[in-house]
Amino acid sequence: MSKKTLNKDNLTALGAERLADLLLEVSTGSAEIKRRLRLELSHNVGPKELARDVRKRLGSLRKSTSFAGWRKRKSLIKDLDTQLDMITEKIAPEEPTEAFDLLWQFIELAPSVYERVDDSRGDVGDVFRSAALRFEDIGPRAVLDPTALASRIWDALRDNGYGEFDGIIGRLAPTLGDDGLEHLKGLVIH
Structure with missing residues (x-):
């Protein structure tokens, strides 16, 4: 060469x-x-x-x-x-x-x-x-408060005009854990 x-x-x-x-x-x-x-x-x-x-x-x-x-x-x-x-x-x-x-x-x-x-x-x-x-x-490696993350996800999904946060719940379900998912569910229902 x-x-x-x-x-x-x-x-x-x-x-x-x-x-x-x-x-x-x-x-x-x-x-x-x-x-x-x-x-x-x-x-x-x-x-x-x-x-x-x-x-x-x-x-x-x-x-x-x-x-x-x-x-x-x-x-x-x-x-x-x-x-x-x-x-x-x-x-x-x-x-x-x-x-x-x-x-x-x-x-x-x-x-x-x-x-x-x-x-x-x-x-x-x-x-x-x-x-x-x-x-x-x-x-999963980040140190995050599951309740705060659930609120952040809910806010993002309510203003998801271009679909940039599509699929975010599934991707972050392990990070949210049971407590975060339960809080997110409460936000969606109310």
Whole structure:
């Protein structure tokens, strides 16, 4: 194999300092690459710092009002996927309760994102459906009050205009336990 082929071994041979210089050069003018590099640096500090940065990014995505046309749509999906990966792959293993809260906030973004993007292909919806499935893994490891979680689920389902929380009860039933499910049942009945 050629020493010029782009692969991990050949790039590693360039050395850390040269790779850092190249990353800085490549990231100039690319908000997407800069954002990803900052997230990786935050992760090196620790999951709490990464969680703070992800929370900040989710806030920015929520506040955004610009329409993501076909040119920006791909970038938006990549940004959403990156945030989801940071939550589920980097924060959840060490801070599942924090990751649960971030995942919830991520799902809550769906309406504001759907309102400013053409999702006729369903790619954006796929990101949010994939995110909702992650509750099954993170929920049981998170330290949550079952009664408060039941209330949170009920509130989300009452304002589920885009179906972003469809299936949430089944996914979080083990986390709710008997007490949480009983409380949720009481909320639904009344």
